[in-house]
Amino acid sequence: MSRIPQIAPESATGKAKDLLDAVKAKLGLVPNMTRALANSPAALEGYLGLSGALGKGTLSAKYREQISLTVGQANNCDYCLAAHSTIGKMVGLTPDQIRDSRQGMSVDPKTDALLGFARKVVDQRGRVSDADLDAVREVGFDDAAIAEAVANVALNIFTNYFNHVADTDIDFPRAEPLADSQETCSTSACHNQVA
Template structure:
């Protein structure tokens, strides 16, 4: 049971209702995570904007979803692990890569490099070593992609922590954290 109740659009403030409508337009539905964050229209607007902007970035789609899976796994967020596994499938990430993304691996060198950097950012709280950064660059990440990896980490840490705190009810096919470990 969720520790923060889902905000009902019928009783939402005008600002919250506006953000819920933006979410529904973008996703075709309002996932439970968005109905949870909607209690704060400011946080919801930030999250909607972050998803929209990163969706148009260099690491959008397949790579971004694999980064999200890796970060969700390391942060123990079953909601985000489940959501991004489902969304990754919609982006045609293979089943093998969806599974290996939990551990920061992929048969796509760009995805592997982005996940490796993302996991290092999470582990070191952004204090990535010169050698880890050089490794990411050698693997093909330029400065723009590196900044975008940091942005993906920031967004996913926010959503992971929110869902872990709220214990948001999972409204995607559930991926067990135990099978991800």
């Protein structure tokens, strides 16, 4: 059970209601994470604003979902892995691409470089090397794409950490556990990592 209440759109008022109504109009539903974020309209608006802005950037929806899966796995966020596995399928990712993205890799060299870079940003807390930047540039990503990759990592760290704190009830089909995953998490939002 969620440790932060999930606000029902029909009982929300003011700015929270407006934001939840906008989410429903766009997605056709209101995910539990946004319901929990609605406790702070400022936090929900910040999340929606950055997510919306990045949706208009140079990185495709597939790349953004693959980064989300890489970061979600790095942070053991089962809520985000469930959500982004579902959304990933909606934007055209195959089950193999979803699995590989969670592992921070791809059979496509360009995608592999991007996901490897995203994972390094997470693991090294942004302190990547010149060689790390060169590797992502060499496959064709420009500085705008690099900036957006970092912004997507930050957005996903925010949602991963929020879901850990909130212990958000998962309302998407659970992501399949990775066979070789050794990572663990202490909240119930992370308990689908079963051997």
